Amino acid sequence: MAAVKKKIGRPKPLRQRIGENKSWQKASAIVLPLALGLLIVLIWQTELLHSWLDTDTFTLPLMDKIGSIMYDNSDKIWANAVDTLKVAGIGLAAGSLLGYLVAIFAALLPRLGQGSLYVIGAFASIPVVAMAPVLNNWTKDVSSDAAVRSMVSKILVVTLICAADMGLNAYRGLTEIKLYSEDMMSIYAAKKRVVLWKLRIPNSIPYVFTALKVSVPASIMTAIVSEYFAEKITGVGRQIRENIVLAQYSTAWAYIATACVIGILAYVLLMAAQTILLKRYH
């Protein structure tokens, strides 16, 4: 953008000269968001935000109060966070695996497999709000323990949501292959199995990460929403709702903060995994 403005040849204003300074460009990418973050904290802490939103410190507690509640209830919050993480993690793993297997199936047998991709896609387009109670009903016979069966139903919801995303992306990764490499494989008289292992699967790895970038945040959000409908009262999402019903808004905010931290940490982990794995392949 800056280069374009230069070509048009207008005299450079001071603002642009600052903008083209290399060290400022690097620093500003960190300094500016930090400054905005500080500003938000300031607005929040000085209760300016409360007067804008026309609310009070009871429904929207100050940040230090949320922090101290998180610290005081750390055992309970940790236990609930583990429950949510279990649901999101197992569901994500199972769903991604299922989606990937369907994608391989569809890549090998396009006629049969593409139909199953559509089926998964159709399942995922049912809103979570409608899917969670259905699966709750279906899993009543799984176990006599309410904790186990509500866990299973929550995991199933997350699985279905993640499977579609992975299936559609991995299918593109397995089939959108550079033309010459497929030709080369046929010149080598490679078996289908070899083509799959040496060409298709490595080619699909970046697509897998594209899918995960969507499905990791989605799995956490789905886990939280399906907790609303589950039988057993546990998990970060359910605690948000329960505490609001009890009008303990600051505790609810502590759980909201936990949910945000979980979401951000999961994404950071994914990014780290992507950097390590993709380096190996490229």
Next chain:
Amino acid sequence: MVAGSKRTPENVLPHLHQIIQAVFSGKKVSGDMTAIGLVLSSAGLTLFRALLGFVVGAVSGFILALLMKLSGFVEKLLFPYLMLIQLIPVLGLAPIILSVTGDINVSRVVIAGILSFYPVATNTLSGFKAVEKDKYDLMFVYASKPRELYTKVLIPSSLPYFFTGLKIAAPMAVTASILVDTLQGDGGLGCILSQSLKHAMSIYVFWIIVFVSALIGILSSKVIGWIEIGVSPWKRTGKRSRKVRT
């Protein structure tokens, strides 16, 4: 035994023909409404509210992407937060947004707006960035003003990306609207969904809702696709844009 545990077939999964029968039966389930009439009227209510949030979110997402393209300062300031917003489980915040805003309709628009805001903003921004240098050069040769550069080149070429964002956002806005419905009794699909689950009315209403909401989810992104083809004639040649998901 079976009846006592509420594990009757119509609770677990009724036959498809039973659900279809329920759709066409004239039996009144609530007041003077038949099952399908009730579901459709609530679906209309839910859709209308979702649409409001969706439009607010999409318009503000597009404007933000434009601002970020216009000014590197705004981009640097806000881009990390744009990434952060999508990591926050916004649907989980539904109850607290309700208690902060105090009004169910405002909170519905806010949640549907936030959810449809970030796919639109990120996709449109990558659309602006994907414009080739040749096009800038050509506009320079034409001695075009910056305003013309935006109206003639940048905005039209970002449209496919914008619509990709809309396609992701539309089902999310519908889900958000249904979820907010379940929080407070105010009509709408989510409200009668929780009512029929608690057996306040025929359980078949619940099953009809499951199918209707799935249909709405699928249709909402299809409709966006049709609108896209309607407003961008170059799409009708069968060329498809690459999907961008960030």
